[in-house]
Amino acid sequence: MKPTSLSVGATARDAAADSRAGIALMVLTTFIFAMQDGISRHLASEYNVLMVVMIRYWFFAAFVTVIAARRAGGLRRAAATTQPFLQAFRGFLLAGEICVMVLAFVLLGLVESHAVFAAYPLLVAALSGPILGERVGWRRWVAIGVGFVGVLIILQPGMRVFSPAAVVPLISALMFALYSLLTRYAARRDSAATSFFWTGVVGAIVMTGPGLWFWEPMSLGDWGWMAALCVSGAAGHYTLIKCYELAEASAVQPFAYFQLVFASAVGLTVFGETLEPNVAIGAAIVVGAGLFTLWRERRRARRLSAPSTGR
Template sequence: MSQQNNVPAGIALMLAATVIFALQDGISRHLAGAYNTYMVVMIRYWFFAAFVVALAARRSDGVRAAARTEQPGLQILRGLLLAAEVCVAVFGFTILGLIDSMAVFICYPLIIAALSGPILGERVGWRRWMAIAVGCIGVLIILQPGSGVFNIWAVIPLISALMFALYGLLTRYAARRDSTETSFFWTGVSGAVAMTCVGLWFWQPMAPSDWGWMATLCVSGALGHWVLIKCYEMAEASAVQPFAYFHLLWSSILGITIFGEHLRTSVVIGAALIVAAGLFTLWRERAQGRAR
Protein backbone atom coordinates (compact mmCIF):
# COMPACT_ATOMS: atom_id res chain seq x y z
CA MET A 1 0.00 0.00 0.00
CA SER A 2 1.63 3.26 -1.12
CA GLN A 3 1.63 5.82 1.70
CA GLN A 4 0.97 9.43 0.73
CA ASN A 5 1.13 12.54 2.90
CA ASN A 6 -2.15 14.32 2.16
CA VAL A 7 -3.54 14.91 5.64
CA PRO A 8 -6.62 17.00 4.62
CA ALA A 9 -7.70 14.25 2.19
CA GLY A 10 -7.06 11.63 4.84
CA ILE A 11 -9.19 13.51 7.36
CA ALA A 12 -12.00 13.88 4.82
CA LEU A 13 -11.92 10.15 4.10
CA MET A 14 -11.92 9.31 7.82
CA LEU A 15 -14.96 11.54 8.38
CA ALA A 16 -16.67 9.87 5.41
CA ALA A 17 -15.88 6.46 6.91
CA THR A 18 -17.39 7.44 10.27
CA VAL A 19 -20.59 8.56 8.53
CA ILE A 20 -20.82 5.25 6.65
CA PHE A 21 -20.14 3.18 9.77
CA ALA A 22 -22.72 5.14 11.77
CA LEU A 23 -25.35 4.51 9.06
CA GLN A 24 -24.31 0.86 9.13
CA ASP A 25 -24.89 0.77 12.89
CA GLY A 26 -28.34 2.31 12.47
CA ILE A 27 -29.36 -0.20 9.80
CA SER A 28 -27.96 -3.05 11.90
CA ARG A 29 -30.06 -1.92 14.84
CA HIS A 30 -33.19 -1.80 12.68
CA LEU A 31 -32.67 -5.23 11.14
CA ALA A 32 -31.50 -6.96 14.33
CA GLY A 33 -34.55 -5.55 16.11
CA ALA A 34 -36.79 -7.37 13.63
CA TYR A 35 -34.73 -10.48 12.79
CA ASN A 36 -32.20 -12.73 14.48
CA THR A 37 -28.82 -11.07 15.00
CA TYR A 38 -26.88 -14.12 13.76
CA MET A 39 -28.77 -14.15 10.47
CA VAL A 40 -28.23 -10.43 9.89
CA VAL A 41 -24.50 -10.67 10.60
CA MET A 42 -24.21 -13.81 8.45
CA ILE A 43 -25.66 -12.14 5.37
CA ARG A 44 -23.47 -9.10 5.97
CA TYR A 45 -20.40 -11.38 6.13
CA TRP A 46 -21.35 -13.12 2.88
CA PHE A 47 -21.00 -9.81 1.08
CA PHE A 48 -17.87 -8.94 3.04
CA ALA A 49 -16.23 -12.23 2.03
CA ALA A 50 -17.18 -11.70 -1.63
CA PHE A 51 -15.67 -8.20 -1.38
CA VAL A 52 -12.30 -9.36 0.00
CA VAL A 53 -12.09 -12.24 -2.49
CA ALA A 54 -12.81 -9.81 -5.34
CA LEU A 55 -10.06 -7.50 -4.08
CA ALA A 56 -7.64 -10.41 -3.86
CA ALA A 57 -8.55 -11.56 -7.36
CA ARG A 58 -7.51 -8.17 -8.74
CA ARG A 59 -3.95 -8.73 -7.53
CA SER A 60 -1.43 -9.75 -10.13
CA ASP A 61 -0.54 -12.86 -8.09
CA GLY A 62 -4.20 -13.82 -7.43
CA VAL A 63 -6.26 -15.07 -4.51
CA ARG A 64 -3.83 -17.82 -3.56
CA ALA A 65 -1.10 -15.30 -2.82
CA ALA A 66 -3.46 -13.16 -0.72
CA ALA A 67 -4.43 -16.22 1.33
CA ARG A 68 -0.84 -17.39 1.85
CA THR A 69 0.16 -17.17 5.52
CA GLU A 70 2.51 -18.91 7.91
CA GLN A 71 0.13 -18.30 10.81
CA PRO A 72 -3.31 -19.58 9.72
CA GLY A 73 -4.39 -20.31 13.29
CA LEU A 74 -3.83 -16.70 14.32
CA GLN A 75 -5.60 -15.38 11.21
CA ILE A 76 -8.61 -17.62 11.76
CA LEU A 77 -8.75 -16.60 15.42
CA ARG A 78 -8.78 -12.94 14.37
CA GLY A 79 -11.66 -13.56 11.96
CA LEU A 80 -13.68 -15.49 14.54
CA LEU A 81 -13.09 -12.84 17.18
CA LEU A 82 -14.25 -10.01 14.93
CA ALA A 83 -17.35 -11.94 13.82
CA ALA A 84 -18.26 -12.60 17.46
CA GLU A 85 -17.63 -8.94 18.31
CA VAL A 86 -19.96 -7.78 15.53
CA CYS A 87 -22.69 -10.06 16.91
CA VAL A 88 -22.23 -8.71 20.43
CA ALA A 89 -22.17 -5.10 19.22
CA VAL A 90 -25.31 -5.44 17.09
CA PHE A 91 -27.11 -7.20 19.95
CA GLY A 92 -26.09 -4.30 22.19
CA PHE A 93 -27.66 -1.83 19.75
CA THR A 94 -31.02 -3.58 20.10
CA ILE A 95 -30.84 -3.67 23.92
CA LEU A 96 -29.24 -0.34 24.80
CA GLY A 97 -29.54 1.76 21.64
CA LEU A 98 -26.85 3.44 19.60
CA ILE A 99 -25.90 6.25 21.98
CA ASP A 100 -25.17 4.26 25.14
CA SER A 101 -23.54 1.44 23.19
CA MET A 102 -21.18 3.67 21.22
CA ALA A 103 -20.37 5.86 24.24
CA VAL A 104 -18.90 2.82 26.00
CA PHE A 105 -17.48 1.12 22.92
CA ILE A 106 -15.20 4.07 22.08
CA CYS A 107 -13.01 3.11 25.04
CA TYR A 108 -11.43 0.31 22.95
CA PRO A 109 -8.28 2.33 22.06
CA LEU A 110 -7.59 2.64 25.79
CA ILE A 111 -8.00 -1.13 26.23
CA ILE A 112 -5.55 -1.65 23.36
CA ALA A 113 -3.07 0.67 25.08
CA ALA A 114 -3.49 -1.19 28.39
CA LEU A 115 -3.07 -4.66 26.86
CA SER A 116 -0.30 -3.78 24.38
CA GLY A 117 2.27 -4.31 27.13
CA PRO A 118 1.44 -7.87 28.25
CA ILE A 119 0.38 -9.09 24.78
CA LEU A 120 2.77 -7.30 22.41
CA GLY A 121 5.58 -6.43 24.79
CA GLU A 122 5.19 -2.70 24.13
CA ARG A 123 6.12 -0.20 26.83
CA VAL A 124 3.21 1.62 28.48
CA GLY A 125 4.36 4.65 30.47
CA TRP A 126 2.71 6.27 33.47
CA ARG A 127 1.10 8.99 31.34
CA ARG A 128 -0.77 6.42 29.28
CA TRP A 129 -1.79 4.59 32.43
CA MET A 130 -3.21 7.86 33.75
CA ALA A 131 -5.16 8.31 30.50
CA ILE A 132 -6.44 4.73 30.76
CA ALA A 133 -7.56 5.41 34.34
CA VAL A 134 -9.43 8.55 33.22
CA GLY A 135 -11.11 6.52 30.48
CA CYS A 136 -12.16 3.89 33.02
CA ILE A 137 -13.72 6.63 35.15
CA GLY A 138 -15.64 7.77 32.06
CA VAL A 139 -16.95 4.25 31.49
CA LEU A 140 -18.03 3.99 35.13
CA ILE A 141 -19.86 7.33 34.88
CA ILE A 142 -21.79 6.01 31.87
CA LEU A 143 -22.56 2.59 33.38
CA GLN A 144 -23.32 3.92 36.89
CA PRO A 145 -22.70 0.54 38.56
CA GLY A 146 -23.30 1.87 42.06
CA SER A 147 -26.71 3.37 41.30
CA GLY A 148 -30.08 1.75 41.70
CA VAL A 149 -30.79 2.08 37.99
CA PHE A 150 -27.78 0.03 36.84
CA ASN A 151 -28.70 -2.30 33.99
CA ILE A 152 -26.63 -5.48 33.77
CA TRP A 153 -27.05 -5.38 29.98
CA ALA A 154 -24.99 -2.18 29.98
CA VAL A 155 -21.81 -4.28 30.10
CA ILE A 156 -22.52 -5.57 26.55
CA PRO A 157 -20.72 -2.70 24.76
CA LEU A 158 -17.85 -3.05 27.24
CA ILE A 159 -17.50 -6.72 26.26
CA SER A 160 -17.69 -5.65 22.61
CA ALA A 161 -14.93 -3.07 23.16
CA LEU A 162 -12.72 -5.67 24.86
CA MET A 163 -13.23 -8.12 21.99
CA PHE A 164 -12.47 -5.44 19.38
CA ALA A 165 -9.37 -4.39 21.29
CA LEU A 166 -8.13 -7.99 21.34
CA TYR A 167 -8.84 -8.20 17.62
CA GLY A 168 -6.79 -5.05 17.07
CA LEU A 169 -3.88 -6.40 19.09
CA LEU A 170 -3.94 -9.72 17.24
CA THR A 171 -3.99 -7.77 13.98
CA ARG A 172 -0.87 -5.89 15.06
CA TYR A 173 0.77 -9.18 15.99
CA ALA A 174 -0.20 -10.79 12.66
CA ALA A 175 1.19 -7.77 10.77
CA ARG A 176 4.69 -8.73 11.90
CA ARG A 177 4.63 -11.58 9.37
CA ASP A 178 1.60 -11.03 7.09
CA SER A 179 0.58 -8.18 4.79
CA THR A 180 -2.53 -6.05 5.25
CA GLU A 181 -4.12 -7.74 2.24
CA THR A 182 -3.61 -11.19 3.76
CA SER A 183 -5.09 -10.20 7.11
CA PHE A 184 -8.04 -8.51 5.38
CA PHE A 185 -8.67 -11.65 3.30
CA TRP A 186 -8.69 -13.97 6.30
CA THR A 187 -10.88 -11.58 8.28
CA GLY A 188 -13.65 -11.73 5.69
CA VAL A 189 -13.43 -15.39 4.71
CA SER A 190 -13.04 -16.99 8.15
CA GLY A 191 -15.74 -14.74 9.57
CA ALA A 192 -18.13 -15.66 6.74
CA VAL A 193 -17.54 -19.39 7.25
CA ALA A 194 -18.09 -19.13 11.01
CA MET A 195 -21.25 -17.02 10.71
CA THR A 196 -22.68 -19.36 8.06
CA CYS A 197 -22.24 -22.32 10.40
CA VAL A 198 -24.19 -20.42 13.06
CA GLY A 199 -26.55 -18.15 11.16
CA LEU A 200 -28.19 -20.77 8.94
CA TRP A 201 -29.79 -22.29 12.04
CA PHE A 202 -31.55 -18.97 12.74
CA TRP A 203 -32.83 -18.17 9.24
CA GLN A 204 -36.03 -16.12 9.15
CA PRO A 205 -38.11 -14.93 6.17
CA MET A 206 -37.35 -11.27 5.50
CA ALA A 207 -39.81 -8.68 4.22
CA PRO A 208 -39.03 -7.36 0.71
CA SER A 209 -38.51 -3.83 2.05
CA ASP A 210 -35.98 -5.10 4.58
CA TRP A 211 -34.01 -6.86 1.87
CA GLY A 212 -33.35 -3.37 0.54
CA TRP A 213 -31.99 -2.34 3.93
CA MET A 214 -29.96 -5.56 4.06
CA ALA A 215 -28.42 -4.78 0.67
CA THR A 216 -27.62 -1.26 1.87
CA LEU A 217 -25.99 -2.69 4.99
CA CYS A 218 -23.81 -5.04 2.94
CA VAL A 219 -22.74 -2.35 0.50
CA SER A 220 -22.06 0.18 3.27
CA GLY A 221 -19.92 -2.35 5.11
CA ALA A 222 -17.72 -2.97 2.09
CA LEU A 223 -17.67 0.72 1.18
CA GLY A 224 -16.71 1.74 4.70
CA HIS A 225 -13.73 -0.63 4.73
CA TRP A 226 -12.64 0.57 1.29
CA VAL A 227 -12.83 4.23 2.35
CA LEU A 228 -10.86 3.42 5.51
CA ILE A 229 -8.15 1.68 3.48
CA LYS A 230 -7.94 4.73 1.19
CA CYS A 231 -7.82 6.97 4.26
CA TYR A 232 -4.71 5.20 5.58
CA GLU A 233 -3.17 5.36 2.12
CA MET A 234 -3.59 9.14 2.11
CA ALA A 235 -2.21 9.95 5.56
CA GLU A 236 -0.58 8.45 8.63
CA ALA A 237 -2.92 6.78 11.10
CA SER A 238 -1.80 9.07 13.93
CA ALA A 239 -2.93 12.13 11.93
CA VAL A 240 -6.44 10.89 11.09
CA GLN A 241 -7.30 8.55 13.98
CA PRO A 242 -8.59 11.33 16.31
CA PHE A 243 -11.36 12.04 13.80
CA ALA A 244 -12.65 8.47 14.22
CA TYR A 245 -14.44 9.71 17.34
CA PHE A 246 -16.93 11.47 15.07
CA HIS A 247 -18.49 8.01 14.78
CA LEU A 248 -20.01 8.62 18.21
CA LEU A 249 -21.44 11.98 17.10
CA TRP A 250 -23.15 10.58 14.00
CA SER A 251 -24.47 7.55 15.91
CA SER A 252 -25.90 9.85 18.58
CA ILE A 253 -27.64 11.97 15.94
CA LEU A 254 -29.16 8.84 14.41
CA GLY A 255 -30.19 7.51 17.80
CA ILE A 256 -31.98 10.73 18.73
CA THR A 257 -33.61 11.57 15.40
CA ILE A 258 -34.49 8.10 14.08
CA PHE A 259 -34.83 5.84 17.10
CA GLY A 260 -36.06 8.36 19.69
CA GLU A 261 -33.18 7.80 22.10
CA HIS A 262 -32.28 10.27 24.84
CA LEU A 263 -28.87 11.73 25.60
CA ARG A 264 -28.22 11.34 29.34
CA THR A 265 -25.95 13.81 31.12
CA SER A 266 -23.85 10.95 32.51
CA VAL A 267 -23.27 9.68 28.96
CA VAL A 268 -22.08 13.12 27.79
CA ILE A 269 -19.67 13.49 30.72
CA GLY A 270 -18.39 9.91 30.53
CA ALA A 271 -17.95 9.99 26.76
CA ALA A 272 -16.09 13.30 26.99
CA LEU A 273 -13.62 11.77 29.46
CA ILE A 274 -13.14 8.69 27.26
CA VAL A 275 -12.56 10.77 24.12
CA ALA A 276 -10.15 13.10 25.92
CA ALA A 277 -8.19 10.13 27.30
CA GLY A 278 -8.15 8.49 23.88
CA LEU A 279 -6.90 11.64 22.17
CA PHE A 280 -4.16 12.00 24.77
CA THR A 281 -3.10 8.38 24.19
CA LEU A 282 -2.94 8.96 20.45
CA TRP A 283 -0.90 12.12 21.00
CA ARG A 284 1.57 10.23 23.20
CA GLU A 285 1.97 7.51 20.57
CA ARG A 286 2.64 10.14 17.91
CA ALA A 287 5.10 12.02 20.12
CA GLN A 288 7.02 8.84 20.94
CA GLY A 289 7.02 7.86 17.27
CA ARG A 290 8.72 11.16 16.40
CA ALA A 291 11.26 10.71 19.18
CA ARG A 292 12.41 7.31 17.87
Protein backbone atom coordinates in the same frame (compact mmCIF):
# COMPACT_ATOMS: atom_id res chain seq x y z
CA MET B 1 22.49 15.45 -6.05
CA LYS B 2 20.79 17.20 -3.14
CA PRO B 3 17.07 17.94 -3.49
CA THR B 4 16.29 21.57 -4.18
CA SER B 5 14.20 23.61 -1.78
CA LEU B 6 11.51 23.70 -4.47
CA SER B 7 11.29 19.90 -4.66
CA VAL B 8 11.31 19.60 -0.86
CA GLY B 9 8.51 22.14 -0.64
CA ALA B 10 6.48 20.31 -3.27
CA THR B 11 6.94 17.02 -1.39
CA ALA B 12 5.79 18.65 1.86
CA ARG B 13 2.73 20.11 0.13
CA ASP B 14 1.89 16.71 -1.37
CA ALA B 15 2.20 15.08 2.04
CA ALA B 16 -0.02 17.73 3.60
CA ALA B 17 -2.60 17.27 0.84
CA ASP B 18 -2.54 13.50 1.32
CA SER B 19 -2.99 13.96 5.05
CA ARG B 20 -5.99 16.24 4.55
CA ALA B 21 -7.50 13.77 2.06
CA GLY B 22 -6.89 10.93 4.52
CA ILE B 23 -8.64 12.84 7.31
CA ALA B 24 -11.60 13.58 5.02
CA LEU B 25 -11.82 9.88 4.12
CA MET B 26 -11.70 8.88 7.79
CA VAL B 27 -14.59 11.23 8.58
CA LEU B 28 -16.50 9.81 5.60
CA THR B 29 -15.74 6.28 6.82
CA THR B 30 -17.11 7.02 10.30
CA PHE B 31 -20.27 8.46 8.74
CA ILE B 32 -20.77 5.34 6.61
CA PHE B 33 -20.18 3.04 9.58
CA ALA B 34 -22.61 5.08 11.70
CA MET B 35 -25.30 4.66 9.04
CA GLN B 36 -24.45 0.95 8.97
CA ASP B 37 -24.90 0.76 12.73
CA GLY B 38 -28.32 2.36 12.45
CA ILE B 39 -29.39 -0.17 9.81
CA SER B 40 -27.97 -2.99 11.93
CA ARG B 41 -29.99 -1.83 14.90
CA HIS B 42 -33.20 -1.79 12.85
CA LEU B 43 -32.67 -5.24 11.33
CA ALA B 44 -31.49 -6.86 14.57
CA SER B 45 -34.57 -5.60 16.37
CA GLU B 46 -36.72 -7.46 13.79
CA TYR B 47 -34.61 -10.54 13.05
CA ASN B 48 -32.03 -12.72 14.81
CA VAL B 49 -28.66 -11.01 15.21
CA LEU B 50 -26.73 -14.06 13.96
CA MET B 51 -28.72 -14.17 10.70
CA VAL B 52 -28.21 -10.45 10.07
CA VAL B 53 -24.45 -10.64 10.69
CA MET B 54 -24.18 -13.80 8.55
CA ILE B 55 -25.69 -12.15 5.47
CA ARG B 56 -23.51 -9.10 6.04
CA TYR B 57 -20.43 -11.35 6.14
CA TRP B 58 -21.42 -13.19 2.96
CA PHE B 59 -21.26 -9.89 1.11
CA PHE B 60 -18.06 -8.89 2.95
CA ALA B 61 -16.36 -12.18 1.97
CA ALA B 62 -17.38 -11.68 -1.66
CA PHE B 63 -16.02 -8.12 -1.50
CA VAL B 64 -12.59 -9.11 -0.11
CA THR B 65 -12.38 -11.99 -2.59
CA VAL B 66 -12.97 -9.67 -5.54
CA ILE B 67 -10.41 -7.17 -4.17
CA ALA B 68 -7.83 -9.94 -3.67
CA ALA B 69 -8.44 -11.43 -7.12
CA ARG B 70 -7.75 -8.08 -8.79
CA ARG B 71 -4.41 -7.59 -7.03
CA ALA B 72 -1.08 -8.97 -8.23
CA GLY B 73 -0.78 -12.63 -7.30
CA GLY B 74 -4.54 -13.09 -6.98
CA LEU B 75 -6.25 -15.17 -4.31
CA ARG B 76 -3.25 -17.44 -3.75
CA ARG B 77 -1.06 -14.53 -2.69
CA ALA B 78 -3.80 -12.95 -0.56
CA ALA B 79 -4.40 -16.20 1.35
CA ALA B 80 -0.71 -17.02 1.80
CA THR B 81 0.30 -16.77 5.47
CA THR B 82 2.71 -18.45 7.87
CA GLN B 83 0.34 -17.84 10.80
CA PRO B 84 -3.02 -19.32 9.77
CA PHE B 85 -4.22 -19.97 13.32
CA LEU B 86 -3.64 -16.36 14.32
CA GLN B 87 -5.41 -15.09 11.19
CA ALA B 88 -8.32 -17.47 11.73
CA PHE B 89 -8.67 -16.42 15.35
CA ARG B 90 -8.69 -12.75 14.31
CA GLY B 91 -11.52 -13.42 11.89
CA PHE B 92 -13.45 -15.37 14.51
CA LEU B 93 -12.93 -12.65 17.10
CA LEU B 94 -14.16 -9.84 14.85
CA ALA B 95 -17.25 -11.80 13.82
CA GLY B 96 -18.08 -12.37 17.48
CA GLU B 97 -17.42 -8.72 18.32
CA ILE B 98 -19.83 -7.53 15.61
CA CYS B 99 -22.55 -9.84 16.96
CA VAL B 100 -22.01 -8.53 20.49
CA MET B 101 -22.04 -4.88 19.39
CA VAL B 102 -25.20 -5.27 17.30
CA LEU B 103 -26.84 -6.90 20.31
CA ALA B 104 -25.77 -3.87 22.36
CA PHE B 105 -27.49 -1.58 19.83
CA VAL B 106 -30.75 -3.46 20.41
CA LEU B 107 -30.42 -3.59 24.20
CA LEU B 108 -29.05 -0.11 24.93
CA GLY B 109 -29.36 1.94 21.73
CA LEU B 110 -26.70 3.60 19.61
CA VAL B 111 -25.89 6.50 21.94
CA GLU B 112 -24.98 4.56 25.06
CA SER B 113 -23.41 1.66 23.17
CA HIS B 114 -21.02 3.90 21.27
CA ALA B 115 -20.26 5.98 24.35
CA VAL B 116 -18.99 2.85 26.11
CA PHE B 117 -17.35 1.40 22.98
CA ALA B 118 -15.29 4.60 22.66
CA ALA B 119 -13.11 3.14 25.43
CA TYR B 120 -11.52 0.61 23.07
CA PRO B 121 -8.38 2.72 22.33
CA LEU B 122 -7.77 2.80 26.09
CA LEU B 123 -8.06 -0.98 26.20
CA VAL B 124 -5.63 -1.21 23.28
CA ALA B 125 -3.14 0.92 25.21
CA ALA B 126 -3.59 -1.12 28.38
CA LEU B 127 -3.14 -4.47 26.61
CA SER B 128 -0.33 -3.43 24.27
CA GLY B 129 2.21 -4.23 26.98
CA PRO B 130 1.35 -7.88 27.70
CA ILE B 131 0.40 -8.72 24.08
CA LEU B 132 2.88 -6.72 21.98
CA GLY B 133 5.57 -6.07 24.56
CA GLU B 134 5.22 -2.29 24.20
CA ARG B 135 6.07 0.00 27.08
CA VAL B 136 3.13 1.92 28.54
CA GLY B 137 4.30 4.95 30.51
CA TRP B 138 2.68 6.34 33.64
CA ARG B 139 0.99 9.19 31.75
CA ARG B 140 -0.87 6.76 29.52
CA TRP B 141 -1.79 4.62 32.54
CA VAL B 142 -3.28 7.72 34.17
CA ALA B 143 -5.22 8.45 30.97
CA ILE B 144 -6.47 4.85 30.90
CA GLY B 145 -7.64 5.16 34.51
CA VAL B 146 -9.38 8.48 33.81
CA GLY B 147 -11.05 6.98 30.75
CA PHE B 148 -12.51 4.13 32.74
CA VAL B 149 -13.84 6.60 35.28
CA GLY B 150 -15.74 8.02 32.30
CA VAL B 151 -17.06 4.54 31.48
CA LEU B 152 -18.29 4.14 35.06
CA ILE B 153 -20.04 7.51 34.82
CA ILE B 154 -21.82 6.30 31.68
CA LEU B 155 -22.84 3.02 33.29
CA GLN B 156 -23.88 4.68 36.58
CA PRO B 157 -22.43 2.44 39.32
CA GLY B 158 -25.06 0.97 41.57
CA MET B 159 -27.80 1.38 38.97
CA ARG B 160 -27.00 -0.32 35.66
CA VAL B 161 -23.36 -1.29 36.06
CA PHE B 162 -24.26 -4.81 37.23
CA SER B 163 -26.89 -5.28 34.54
CA PRO B 164 -25.76 -7.67 31.78
CA ALA B 165 -27.08 -5.22 29.18
CA ALA B 166 -24.76 -2.47 30.44
CA VAL B 167 -21.72 -4.71 30.16
CA VAL B 168 -22.41 -5.83 26.55
CA PRO B 169 -20.79 -2.84 24.74
CA LEU B 170 -17.83 -3.00 27.13
CA ILE B 171 -17.31 -6.66 26.18
CA SER B 172 -17.50 -5.60 22.52
CA ALA B 173 -14.86 -2.90 23.12
CA LEU B 174 -12.58 -5.45 24.81
CA MET B 175 -13.00 -7.89 21.92
CA PHE B 176 -12.29 -5.19 19.33
CA ALA B 177 -9.22 -4.01 21.26
CA LEU B 178 -7.88 -7.57 21.29
CA TYR B 179 -8.66 -7.89 17.57
CA SER B 180 -6.79 -4.63 16.86
CA LEU B 181 -3.72 -5.80 18.80
CA LEU B 182 -3.70 -9.19 17.09
CA THR B 183 -3.96 -7.36 13.74
CA ARG B 184 -0.84 -5.38 14.65
CA TYR B 185 0.88 -8.61 15.69
CA ALA B 186 -0.10 -10.33 12.43
CA ALA B 187 1.21 -7.34 10.46
CA ARG B 188 4.75 -8.22 11.53
CA ARG B 189 4.70 -11.11 9.05
CA ASP B 190 1.60 -10.64 6.84
CA SER B 191 0.48 -7.82 4.56
CA ALA B 192 -2.66 -5.80 5.21
CA ALA B 193 -4.24 -7.42 2.13
CA THR B 194 -3.70 -10.88 3.60
CA SER B 195 -5.20 -9.93 6.97
CA PHE B 196 -8.15 -8.26 5.22
CA PHE B 197 -8.80 -11.38 3.13
CA TRP B 198 -8.69 -13.72 6.12
CA THR B 199 -10.96 -11.42 8.14
CA GLY B 200 -13.75 -11.55 5.56
CA VAL B 201 -13.52 -15.21 4.58
CA VAL B 202 -13.13 -16.63 8.10
CA GLY B 203 -15.96 -14.41 9.38
CA ALA B 204 -18.29 -15.69 6.66
CA ILE B 205 -17.39 -19.32 7.45
CA VAL B 206 -17.84 -18.81 11.20
CA MET B 207 -21.20 -17.06 10.88
CA THR B 208 -22.79 -19.34 8.27
CA GLY B 209 -23.54 -22.26 10.63
CA PRO B 210 -25.28 -20.38 13.45
CA GLY B 211 -26.80 -17.85 11.02
CA LEU B 212 -28.53 -20.53 8.94
CA TRP B 213 -29.80 -22.19 12.11
CA PHE B 214 -31.68 -19.00 13.01
CA TRP B 215 -32.81 -18.20 9.47
CA GLU B 216 -36.25 -16.58 9.20
CA PRO B 217 -38.19 -15.02 6.32
CA MET B 218 -37.47 -11.35 5.69
CA SER B 219 -39.87 -8.80 4.22
CA LEU B 220 -39.08 -7.21 0.86
CA GLY B 221 -38.54 -3.82 2.47
CA ASP B 222 -36.06 -5.25 4.96
CA TRP B 223 -34.19 -7.02 2.17
CA GLY B 224 -33.67 -3.50 0.82
CA TRP B 225 -32.23 -2.45 4.17
CA MET B 226 -30.07 -5.58 4.19
CA ALA B 227 -28.71 -4.65 0.77
CA ALA B 228 -27.94 -1.16 2.11
CA LEU B 229 -26.19 -2.74 5.11
CA CYS B 230 -24.00 -4.89 2.87
CA VAL B 231 -23.14 -2.06 0.48
CA SER B 232 -22.36 0.35 3.34
CA GLY B 233 -20.08 -2.23 4.94
CA ALA B 234 -18.10 -2.71 1.73
CA ALA B 235 -18.03 1.04 1.06
CA GLY B 236 -16.83 1.78 4.59
CA HIS B 237 -13.99 -0.73 4.37
CA TYR B 238 -13.01 0.60 0.93
CA THR B 239 -12.81 4.21 2.13
CA LEU B 240 -10.89 3.05 5.22
CA ILE B 241 -8.33 1.26 3.03
CA LYS B 242 -7.92 4.38 0.88
CA CYS B 243 -7.64 6.50 4.01
CA TYR B 244 -4.66 4.49 5.31
CA GLU B 245 -3.07 4.49 1.84
CA LEU B 246 -2.98 8.29 1.86
CA ALA B 247 -2.18 9.16 5.47
CA GLU B 248 -0.47 7.74 8.53
CA ALA B 249 -2.72 5.96 10.99
CA SER B 250 -1.58 8.24 13.83
CA ALA B 251 -2.74 11.30 11.86
CA VAL B 252 -6.24 10.06 11.08
CA GLN B 253 -7.07 7.84 14.09
CA PRO B 254 -8.29 10.69 16.35
CA PHE B 255 -10.96 11.47 13.75
CA ALA B 256 -12.39 7.97 14.18
CA TYR B 257 -14.25 9.40 17.19
CA PHE B 258 -16.60 11.09 14.73
CA GLN B 259 -18.40 7.74 14.59
CA LEU B 260 -19.60 8.38 18.14
CA VAL B 261 -21.02 11.73 17.02
CA PHE B 262 -22.69 10.40 13.87
CA ALA B 263 -24.06 7.25 15.52
CA SER B 264 -25.45 9.29 18.41
CA ALA B 265 -27.13 11.63 15.94
CA VAL B 266 -28.78 8.63 14.26
CA GLY B 267 -29.90 7.27 17.62
CA LEU B 268 -31.37 10.60 18.70
CA THR B 269 -33.11 11.54 15.45
CA VAL B 270 -34.17 8.18 13.99
CA PHE B 271 -34.72 5.95 17.01
CA GLY B 272 -35.84 8.59 19.51
CA GLU B 273 -33.08 7.88 22.01
CA THR B 274 -32.19 10.41 24.69
CA LEU B 275 -28.78 11.76 25.60
CA GLU B 276 -28.59 11.50 29.38
CA PRO B 277 -26.22 13.93 31.18
CA ASN B 278 -24.13 11.08 32.63
CA VAL B 279 -23.64 9.61 29.14
CA ALA B 280 -22.56 12.97 27.68
CA ILE B 281 -20.13 13.67 30.54
CA GLY B 282 -18.74 10.15 30.59
CA ALA B 283 -18.31 10.05 26.81
CA ALA B 284 -16.45 13.37 26.87
CA ILE B 285 -14.06 11.99 29.50
CA VAL B 286 -13.54 8.75 27.56
CA VAL B 287 -12.88 10.55 24.27
CA GLY B 288 -10.53 13.04 25.94
CA ALA B 289 -8.54 10.24 27.55
CA GLY B 290 -8.48 8.33 24.27
CA LEU B 291 -7.19 11.32 22.33
CA PHE B 292 -4.45 11.79 24.93
CA THR B 293 -3.29 8.17 24.58
CA LEU B 294 -3.27 8.52 20.79
CA TRP B 295 -1.20 11.71 21.09
CA ARG B 296 1.29 10.02 23.43
CA GLU B 297 1.55 7.05 21.07
CA ARG B 298 2.22 9.37 18.13
CA ARG B 299 4.95 11.20 20.06
CA ARG B 300 6.54 7.88 21.02
CA ALA B 301 6.50 6.69 17.41
CA ARG B 302 8.17 9.92 16.28
CA ARG B 303 10.92 9.54 18.90
CA LEU B 304 11.60 5.97 17.83
CA SER B 305 11.73 6.91 14.13
CA ALA B 306 13.89 10.00 14.62
CA PRO B 307 17.43 9.57 13.14
CA SER B 308 20.27 9.22 15.62
CA THR B 309 22.80 12.08 15.77
CA GLY B 310 25.60 9.66 16.68
CA ARG B 311 26.42 11.57 19.85
